[in-house]
Amino acid sequence: MRIAVAGATGNIGARTASFLERAGHEVVPISRSLGVDLITGRGLDAALKGVDAVVDAISSPPVSSDETLAYFGTATRNLLAAEARAGVRHHVLLSIVGLHRIIGGTAHYAGKREQERLIEEGRVPWTIVPATQFHDFGALAGSWTERDGVATIAPLLVQPIAPDDIAQVLAEVATGEPQGRYVDVAGPEPQDLVDMARRTNDVLGRKVKLVPTWSGPLDESMAGNVLLPGENARIAPTTFDQWLAAGARQEEAMDPHEKAKNTRTDLQSITPPFIPAEAEVMTVRIDYPPGDPGIPPHRHPGGPCFGYILEGEMVFEVQGEPPRVVKAGEAFWEPGGDAIHYQDANNRTDSPLRFVVTMLMAPGQPLLVFLDDDELQQSGWVRRSPA
Numbered sequence: 526m527r528i529a530v531a532g533a534t535g536n537i538g539a540r541t542a543s544f545l546e547r548a549g550h551e552v553v554p555i556s557r558s559l560g561v562d563l564i565t566g567r568g569l570d571a572a573l574k575g576v577d578a579v580v581d582a583i584s585s586p587p588v589s590s591d592e593t594l595a596y597f598g599t600a601t602r603n604l605l606a607a608e609a610r611a612g613v614r615h616h617v618l619l620s621i622v623g624l625h626r627i628i629g630g631t632a633h634y635a636g637k638r639e640q641e642r643l644i645e646e647g648r649v650p651w652t653i654v655p656a657t658q659f660h661d662f663g664a665l666a667g668s669w670t671e672r673d674g675v676a677t678i679a680p681l682l683v684q685p686i687a688p689d690d691i692a693q694v695l696a697e698v699a700t701g702e703p704q705g706r707y708v709d710v711a712g713p714e715p716q717d718l719v720d721m722a723r724r725t726n727d728v729l730g731r732k733v734k735l736v737p738t739w740s741g742p743l744d745e746s747m748a749g750n751v752l753l754p755g756e757n758a759r760i761a762p763t764t765f766d767q768w769l770a771a772g773a774r775q776e777e778a779m780d781p782h783e784k785a786k787n788t789r790t791d792l793q794s795i796t797p798p799f800i801p802a803e804a805e806v807m808t809v810r811i812d813y814p815p816g817d818p819g820i821p822p823h824r825h826p827g828g829p830c831f832g833y834i835l836e837g838e839m840v841f842e843v844q845g846e847p848p849r850v851v852k853a854g855e856a857f858w859e860p861g862g863d864a865i866h867y868q869d870a871n872n873r874t875d876s877p878l879r880f881v882v883t884m885l886m887a888p889g890q891p892l893l894v895f896l897d898d899d900e901l902q903q904s905g906w907v908r909r910s911p912a
């Protein structure tokens with residue numbers, strides 16, 4: 526069969542794609558970093574040509590609560606519409622056990638409920654596979670709040686499943702007939718999320734102090750038994766202890782390609798207007814104190830620049846785009862050439878801004894050229910103060 530996996534570079538999508546390939550199926554991988562975007566629809570129709578079934582294992586990037594709901598909604602609408610045009614016969618969604626028992630919960634849960642609603646109301650025959658939290662969820666949930674070696678985490682009762690086990694179930698379901706709502710799929714034993722996080726961090730050699738609390742992203746609406754699998758659940762074999770032990774061994778013996786994939790976070794993928802021949806490539810670090818307005822408007826005549834925020838927040842504005850705030854851990858770029866870089870101010874008055882920029886410079890071109898007063902007046906540009 527020809528099966529598309531949306532989220533094919535993700536934790537579960539990559540494993541699902543790999544199980545399908547090993548079983549002899551042709552996999553069409555879908556993700557933004559592979560050139561197919563469920564939000565904009567870029568590349569989607571071409572990707573679904575001749576596809577029999579689609580597994581949706583995407584997740585929302587870290588955006589605000591309102592944006593999370595919209596993200597899942599838009600992605601699912603676009604995917605289902607493209608599937609209908611392509612004549613896809615089976616849509617499989619990786620969902621979460623207990624979604625409908627939780628009153629409220631996180632924005633992510635609201636987004637998953639929206640995905641389910643759209644699928645149930647849609648025209649493409651479907652299977653929704655509710656899974657419990659994955660074995661790596663403890664460490665993941667801790668990482669959301671970790672700061673200076675301390676993380677808060679909710680003491681959730683969960684029955685976690687190994688990522689490989691749920692991927693295997695998805696691969697099996699995708700090659701069968703649509704089944705509507707599938708039974709809950711869970712691991713073999715209940716666990717306490719704080720204990721999972723602590724033990725995973727120990728195995729990985731990470732020193733993090735964990736503080737149990739219900740005042741965080743996972744709140745009391747998820748307490749008690751709500752996240753545990755229902756009756757007749759399908760129980761996968763791998764225990765949390767087995768996964769931990771194997772995980773430590775796998776780290777040592779991991780295939781370099783797998784390791785490269787698993788340790789990589791794609792930050793930015795763009796096609797700049799030009800890459801000058803024989804360019805010199807220079808990487809610099811820039812430090813602005815709190816409230817610093819940055820440097821005046823300028824151009825990089827020698828070529829495009831690519832940046833990454835190490836710490837703090839930047840007000841970033843290039844010609845043709847509204848100003849936006851780029852935060853620590855996010856990337857940005859500008860095309861260089863004639864495009865004006867209006868500002869790189871520190872958006873915060875209470876913390877420094879540090880970022881790195883890699884600049885391409887055509888031979889003989891300066892690093893940057895500031896705009897003269899005439900041009901500044903012509904463009905009518907006024908520097909904005911940082912917030």
Ligand SMILES: NC(=O)c1ccc[n+]([C@@H]2O[C@H](COP(=O)([O-])OP(=O)(O)OC[C@H]3O[C@@H](n4cnc5c(N)ncnc54)[C@H](OP(=O)(O)O)[C@@H]3O)[C@@H](O)[C@H]2O)c1
Pocket residue numbers: 531532533534535536537538555556557558559561562563564565582583584585586600619620621622637656657658659662791
């Ligand atoms: N974590 C848990 O314990 C748990 C439990 C049950 C169910 N789930 C569900 O499992 C699903 C998958 O989780 P995961 O941890 O495997 O996610 P993940 O590792 O964060 O992977 C997300 C994938 O989605 C892709 N993606 C995101 N936006 C996209 C877009 N607009 N177009 C195309 N691809 C896009 C990403 O690739 P690009 O960035 O390249 O686009 C990536 O391949 C989630 O929906 C989650 O709700 C999670």
